[in-house]
Amino acid sequence: RFIIEDHGCGMTAEEMENNLGTIAHSGSLAFKNENEKQDDIDIIGQFGVGFYAAFMVAKHVEVVSRAAGSNEANRWESDGADGYTVAPCEKAENGTKIVLTIKDNTENENYDEFLEPYRIQGLVKKYSDYIRYPIKMDMTRSRMKEKPADAGDDYKPEWEEYTENETLNSMVPIWKKSKKELKDEDYNSFYTQKFYDYQPPLCHIHSSVEGAVTYTAMLFIPSHAPMDYYTKDYEKGLQLYSNGVLIMDKCADLLPDHFSFVHGMVDTADLSLNISREMLQHDRHLKAIAQSLEKKIKSELLKMQKDKREDYEKFWAAFGRQIKYGAYVEYGAHKELLQDLLMYHSSTEDKLVSLAEYASRMKEDQKYIYYACGETIDKIKLLPVMETLSDKGYEVLCMDDSIDEFCVKMLAKYNDKEFKSIADADLGLDSEDEKEEIKKLSEDNKDVLEALGKALEGKVKKVELTSRLKSHPCCLRAEGPVTLEMEKVLNQQAAVNGGQSVHAERVLELNAEHPIFKKLCALQAEGSDKVSTYADILYTQALLIEGMPVDDPVAYANAVCNLLS
The missing domain is CATH 3.30.230.80 (Ribosomal Protein S5; domain 2)
Structure with missing residues (x-):
């Protein structure tokens, strides 16, 4: 049996009928309503509701209670199935005693665990640790007996058990x-x-x-x-x-x-x-x-x-991805809330910076917040276009997490400044004269660009000249909603989940000032069939720089060797 007892106000026979005879009736709530003008009344629950949970573990419940100021006591008893009985009984003090006769064990349930002191102690600690009234229980302890005065050298210590009334809850949270x-x-x-x-x-x-x-x-x-x-x-x-x-x-x-x-x-x-x-x-x-x-x-x-x-x-290293994910999901519903918490590696500061810190350092004529995506920060810094932006003194946010580009696409803007990937065709850096110059060069070398495009048919959408490069001969970018980084991430997920692969529309960009392009023009003028070989090599090099998979590494190696021989 399991006994719970207090020395509180107790209940009369009528209160037993009302509070225990009706499931979900709250005598404590009624008591509070009767005394609603008293601010110091603190009622924590509805006795009638929690009381019937006793039948989840007990086959018989007995409640003996004597109301304060009364000389009579009453016993309420029920098996939880065929009603209940209320009869007079004897009780020396006011208060209530509940006696639970625990159910017999079954194959699936061990009900006697609720008779184990440490199980009871754990339940009280978990659910009622901060009730501001003490919950006490007799706990069995052991201690060493005091050594008798006449004990000899061969005396062996003896232990005895004793009962201690211990408060189980800490009361004040x-x-x-x-x-x-x-x-x-x-x-x-x-x-x-x-x-x-x-x-x-x-x-x-x-x-x-x-x-x-x-x-x-x-x-x-x-x-x-x-x-x-x-x-x-x-x-x-x-x-x-x-x-x-x-x-x-x-x-x-x-x-x-x-x-x-x-x-x-x-x-x-x-x-x-x-x-x-x-x-x-x-x-x-x-x-x-x-x-x-x-x-x-x-x-x-x-x-x-x-x-x-x-x-x-430290927080960002542990939970930064969750913040980025929160800004991205639900079509960016939480991006305004979370955008100031975002952090990215700065190409100029060489440390993590917030978007607010980046915005505070933007040049007066800077149109965009520049960012670059890649596998690692070191690899991002080696991207061909990074060199151009660095020479012009622009800060770039380096993003090496798979969710970064998806998150930034969802953000779209920060402080009315658009995000701009360094992989985009127009970085807003060229003057009108420079744009016209590139346009004219493209028209003058139309035959070379068409020949390269034909050689790479099925691999790239087109080949064009760009002013985004400085010392590098070429680079790869994507057109349309799917970027090269998105392609890598989505294909990794497809490989795991067995989904369909995704391909971005690729564009091979050539540096018109680089010796390689001049070599291509010369080969085209000669009618050499090496133009297609150069095209394949440049395209494969661009793939490697972007961290993209190469379709035929052996063919690439052979092509390079043939040029070297």
Whole structure:
């Protein structure tokens, strides 16, 4: 048997009939309504609702209660199936005693686990740790007996068991304490113990809000991502309490996906203890709390970005991809909220910078925010067009994450400045005279460009001259919505998922000032068949520079060897 007993106000026979005889009737709520003018009345739940959960583990329930100021006591009994009985009985003190006769074990359920002290202790600690009244239980302990005075040298220590009435719950939650009482060490210790992390958090958010909704929140930004964070097994959510009683261990509705890395809890009096998961999803108080928390988390992250840059870069290394994903999904619905949190490697600063920092350094006549995508930062810096932008003194954001280009395409602009990939045909750097010059050169060398295009038919859409190159002979770009980086990412996903491959419309660009182009013009004038060989070599080199797969490496190697021989 399992016994729960208090020395409170107790119940009369009539109150037993009303509170225990009707499922979901709340005598505690009625008590509160009768005393609504008294501000110090604190009712945590509806007794009649939670009480009937006892029959989930008990085959017989007995309640003995004596009301305060009464000399009579009554016993309520039920097997949970055929009604109940209420009869007078004897009880020395006022209060209530509940006796649960636990069900017999079955093949699938071990009901006797609820008679184990440490199981009970764990349940109280999990669900009622912060109720502000002590929950005590007799715990069996062992200790060494005192050594007798006449014991000899061969005396062996003896142990004895004893019973100690121990308080199981801590009663006062840390989030209910004043911020002035707490130090960083207190927050860190609470976090590592509560969330089983071996490292302290990067920062904590301790917030109390009163108004349309009233709640207290304590949130933590972890210093590293859990092992399963970027998997489908990860479960987001905050612990949700109502007046210190745990309602839900992980309430996903309190956190948007882009802030799913946040740990913590929310305690509010605006929710009922017996609210269901379905009702929670549509609760307006919960939605208001979630919106408030979202703003608070963003504010704290921006503050970290400004004042504790090293910590923010740790955060970005762990959860930056999630922020980018949040700005991209749902057709960019959250991009305005998240864009200031984004960080990218700067070609001029050689470190991570925010979009605001990049915008503050833009030249007066700069039309675009330039960015470049690639496998690594080092490879991006070696891209042919980077040389031109660097010589002109333009800062380029280097992006080496597979989601970067998708995210930037969704952002489109920042502070009314468009994002411009260095792979685009027009970077906005050429004057009208320079554009006319390239146009004239293209017309004068039409035959060469057509011959190269014919040699690469099926591989590129066209071959054209460009002013985007300085020392490199050629480069590759894409036309249309699918860029070269997108092609790589989408084809990697297709290879994993068995989907259809994607191909961008490729354009081979040639540097009109490079000796290679002049060589091509000479070969064309001679009517040499080496033009097609040069075309294949230049195209393959452009693929290699972009990190694209080469269709026939052997043919490429043989072509280079033939030219060298």
